[in-house]
Amino acid sequence: MLEQKINATLMEALIDEEISRYWNTEPHSASTTQVYRALSTVIRDLLLKKRNTFLKQFTKNQQKKVYYLCMEFLTGKSLRNNLYNLKIEQEVSEALKKYNVSLEELYSIEKDPGLGNGGLGRLAACFMDSLATGNFPAVGFSLKYEFGLFKQKIIDGWQTELPDDWLTTSDVWLIPRTEERVIVKFDGKIREEWTDKGLKIHHDYPTQIEAVPYDMMISGYDSKGVSLLRLWESRSLNSIDMNLFSQGDYLRALAEDSLGEAISKVLYPSDNHYEGKILRLKQQYFLVSASAQNIVKVHYGKYNTLDNFSQKNAIHINDTHPALVIPELMRIFMDDYNYSWDEAWKMVVDSVSYTNHTVLSEALETFEDNIIKVKIPRIHMIIAEIDRRFMDEAAHNLGDRNKALKMSIFGYGKINMANLCIRGSHCVNGVADLHTEILKKTIFKDFNEYTPGKIINVTNGITHRRWVNQANPLLKDLLTDILGEEYYLNPEKLNLLKKYKNDQSVLTKLDEIKHQNKKRVAEHVSRQNHINIDVDSIFDIQAKRLHEYKRQLLNAMRIISLIIDINEGNIADIVPETFIFAAKAAPGYFRAKEIIQLIFALSDYINKNTFVKKYINVVFLENYSVSLAELIIPAGEISEQISLAGKEASGTGNMKFMINGALTIGTCDGANVEIIKEVGEENFFLFGLRDHEVESIWNHGYSSIQYYQKNLKLRKIIDFLNKGINGKSFESISKYLLGGSAVGDPYMCFADFDSYMEIHRKASHLYYSDKMKWNQMSLMNIGSAGIFSSDRTVREYAEKIWGLTPVNK
Numbered sequence: 120m121l122e123q124k125i126n127a128t129l130m131e132a133l134i135d136e137e138i139s140r141y142w143n144t145e146p147h148s149a150s151t152t153q154v155y156r157a158l159s160t161v162i163r164d165l166l167l168k169k170r171n172t173f174l175k176q177f178t179k180n181q182q183k184k185v186y187y188l189c190m191e192f193l194t195g196k197s198l199r200n201n202l203y204n205l206k207i208e209q210e211v212s213e214a215l216k217k218y219n220v221s222l223e224e225l226y227s228i229e230k231d232p233g234l235g236n237g238g239l240g241r242l243a244a245c246f247m248d249s250l251a252t253g254n255f256p257a258v259g260f261s262l263k264y265e266f267g268l269f270k271q272k273i274i275d276g277w278q279t280e281l282p283d284d285w286l287t288t289s290d291v292w293l294i295p296r297t298e299e300r301v302i303v304k305f306d307g308k309i310r311e312e313w314t315d316k317g318l319k320i321h322h323d324y325p326t327q328i329e330a331v332p333y334d335m336m337i338s339g340y341d342s343k344g345v346s347l348l349r350l351w352e353s354r355s356l357n358s359i360d361m362n363l364f365s366q367g368d369y370l371r372a373l374a375e376d377s378l379g380e381a382i383s384k385v386l387y388p389s390d391n392h393y394e395g396k397i398l399r400l401k402q403q404y405f406l407v408s409a410s411a412q413n414i415v416k417v418h419y420g421k422y423n424t425l426d427n428f429s430q431k432n433a434i435h436i437n438d439t440h441p442a443l444v445i446p447e448l449m450r451i452f453m454d455d456y457n458y459s460w461d462e463a464w465k466m467v468v469d470s471v472s473y474t475n476h477t478v479l480s481e482a483l484e485t486f487e488d489n490i491i492k493v494k495i496p497r498i499h500m501i502i503a504e505i506d507r508r509f510m511d512e513a514a515h516n517l518g519d520r521n522k523a524l525k526m527s528i529f530g531y532g533k534i535n536m537a538n539l540c541i542r543g544s545h546c547v548n549g550v551a552d553l554h555t556e557i558l559k560k561t562i563f564k565d566f567n568e569y570t571p572g573k574i575i576n577v578t579n580g581i582t583h584r585r586w587v588n589q590a591n592p593l594l595k596d597l598l599t600d601i602l603g604e605e606y607y608l609n610p611e612k613l614n615l616l617k618k619y620k621n622d623q624s625v626l627t628k629l630d631e632i633k634h635q636n637k638k639r640v641a642e643h644v645s646r647q648n649h650i651n652i653d654v655d656s657i658f659d660i661q662a663k664r665l666h667e668y669k670r671q672l673l674n675a676m677r678i679i680s681l682i683i684d685i686n687e688g689n690i691a692d693i694v695p696e697t698f699i700f701a702a703k704a705a706p707g708y709f710r711a712k713e714i715i716q717l718i719f720a721l722s723d724y725i726n727k728n729t730f731v732k733k734y735i736n737v738v739f740l741e742n743y744s745v746s747l748a749e750l751i752i753p754a755g756e757i758s759e760q761i762s763l764a765g766k767e768a769s770g771t772g773n774m775k776f777m778i779n780g781a782l783t784i785g786t787c788d789g790a791n792v793e794i795i796k797e798v799g800e801e802n803f804f805l806f807g808l809r810d811h812e813v814e815s816i817w818n819h820g821y822s823s824i825q826y827y828q829k830n831l832k833l834r835k836i837i838d839f840l841n842k843g844i845n846g847k848s849f850e851s852i853s854k855y856l857l858g859g860s861a862v863g864d865p866y867m868c869f870a871d872f873d874s875y876m877e878i879h880r881k882a883s884h885l886y887y888s889d890k891m892k893w894n895q896m897s898l899m900n901i902g903s904a905g906i907f908s909s910d911r912t913v914r915e916y917a918e919k920i921w922g923l924t925p926v927n928k
């Protein structure tokens with residue numbers, strides 16, 4: 120959908136021009152990196168033109184826009200995605216012959232921008248893709264972290280973290296917009312003054328930080344749409360203190376400078392865990408203040424009034440991290456544009472909406488009241504007023520101030536960001552059916568009763584164009600042969616594949632494709648880990664952040680149990696299995712790092728033990744990233760989605776594996792529940808306690824010791840851990856599982872262990888006894904996955920939450 124039809128000749132000319140302009144060199148002597156940069160620049164500029172055309176159209180139509188605020192956007196690499204979405208891969212590939220370089224080589228040069236931790240950030244990136252494809256006018260706002268999520272290096276089994284300098288290659292995708300910079304102000308004192316025109320707020324701001332936007336374009340597939348991702352970089356405004364500088368005190372003169380720059384220096388590496396640190400608060404306020412100023416300025420520039428603000432702008436808070444946009448917009452409307460409180464409040468609530476992504480208590484953000492008061496005093500004042508009014512209103516409506524207080528934004532000296540978000544939004548959503556129900560019953564119970572209908576569900580999704588068509592080209596070819604290209608834009612059409620469930624030739628082809636993808640992974644493992652894995656064994660993959668609730672430990676317990684059986688000669692039930700793990704742990708999360716160490720030790724143990732290795736193998740792949748996910752997910756045969764029921768809000772890895780034909784071994788948790796509904800229980804390996812059982816056992820006093828005493832296998836696992844693996848004891852893990860005087864592992868691995876073992880026995884028996892049945896189940900999974908496309912998800916957001924229509928409708 121480019122105005123200019125791109126062919127190989129034109130592409131060559133454009134690349135040549137870039138090469139000669141930047142490096143003053145002849146095309147044939149350009150290095151691979153130079154070709155990568157030249158090509159990327161050409162594509163970036165094409166996207167810019169495309170975006171401008173798109174922008175003109177929705178500006179002309181005066182359409183509503185969505186602004187998606189998120190501290191994380193895990194975009195993955197840009198080059199392939201954009202070429203694919205622009206449908207010019209072939210032409211570019213042809214053009215590259217001249218430079219003696221292949222597209223694959225260029226793809227491998229680009230560094231993965233790790234601007235997110237996991238599912239939350241990847242979801243935001245999938246949304247940008249689907250919004251552009253659906254021709255929805257959308258802008259994402261985030262920070263231009265100089266260092267993204269750390270690179271993981273395992274040294275002697277222990278995770279170490281290295282800086283991720285993604286900008287050294289991916290900077291080429293960013294367009295600096297220095298002319299649109301804004302100033303974000305911190306600290307200072309407030310003075311109130313009553314004038315004939317009402318209350319006037321005086322504020323001095325000793326700390327002023329410049330926010331400079333960098334734009335990244337994300338093309339839609341075969342559409343007019345291009346999403347804009349605007350990343351803010353922080354720069355100190357108080358430029359170098361020339362007094363100090365001229366006195367020769369260079370370091371102190373520069374200190375001021377680096378303070379400002381620290382804000383966008385590095386992404387906080389915790390997933391599902393809040394930090395409560397001052398720097399994090401500054402990052403959050405920096406993001407929302409810069410974005411809100413930008414949004415208001417654009418709107419005012421266009422309409423010359425803010426009266427119609429909420430009709431034209433939907434502002435989405437992705438998780439509580441950008442919650443401060445609520446008081447920040449209030450500040451702008453009241454202090455800069457003189458709206459009254461009531462007018463401003465209506466404009467804010469009507470435009471803002473919020474998604475909750477977790478019920479884990481350690482992830483629910485609170486900030487010290489005092490920190491906010493000192494760092495952003497005007498914002499603190501506004502939050503206090505929001506709460507005062509809310510408490511009065513709720514106490515009056517409920518006739519009970521104590522009940523109202525349960526919804527207060529303030530409590531125990533802290534500010535509860537979720538309560539602020541719910542109060543300041545017109546709609547709140549959970550990310551899977553079960554998650555939304557849990558929200559309504561637990562943490563948001565009072566709000567749900569107070570404003571029934573405000574909390575709704577929109578189940579997550581993934582872009583199948585990246586996760587199947589680009590990541591698994593063999594499967595794409597097969598699906599295209601059978602179904603045509605229609606499913607690219609109408610993923611529901613994957614349903615038609617189910618007609619082929621008894622077609623032996625289709626099932627055989629699926630089997631061959633999986634085999635090829637497994638070979639790709641085996642080669643990678645051999646290169647990276649120097650381990651040879653058996654491509655004929657079943658590939659069982661658990662790839663996600665390392666977290667206790669996700670229960671990589673349960674998986675490891677099963678592996679230990681298999682090792683014990685093999686060593687004892689109980690091999691009747693043992694079948695060849697390859698366990699693949701990939702996971703990053705937050706740097707300060709000791710338990711998670713210990714679990715990685717255990718998995719590594721198991722891998723090492725097996726690879727030194729030829730007898731055990733005949734049956735099973737374990738590999739831990741370093742540095743899990745979007746690119747690594749794209750490699751391993753298409754090779755998955757068993758997808759491990761084994762969180763304790765009620766803990767995983769949705770999961771999106773479950774959807775990516777499913778659509779690539781893996782069968783899930785999973786609990787009744789998050790979006791697994793909807794996956795089961797779509798694919799049928801007969802095509803899913805379900806095990807474990809249900810969420811209400813978990814709750815009831817927990818409330819009656821969970822004790823892992825009781826399971827331990829009754830279960831010989833568990834006792835043997837604990838002995839194995841205590842004895843140590845290759846000379847390294849894992850007693851601390853066994854103590855954790857048993858709990859000593861405490862309850863034991865709060866994620867109840869022992870309680871689900873037997874049912875987990877049993878479901879695996881069932882799955883592996885089927886795999887080795889009836890591969891065609893297995894392939895048929897795999898086909899049913901692919902055919903049922905269409906509904907989990909983010910195209911459907913963003914459509915639902917647009918209709919139910921944002922009130923957004925696509926351009927040209």
Ligand code: GL2
Pocket residue numbers: 236237238239240242390391392476477482550579767768769770771789
């Ligand atoms: C998460 C949830 O844990 C995960 O279940 C969900 O799929 C994603 C996207 O909604 O959000 N919440 C969260 O804080 N992170 C997630 O991945 N990091």
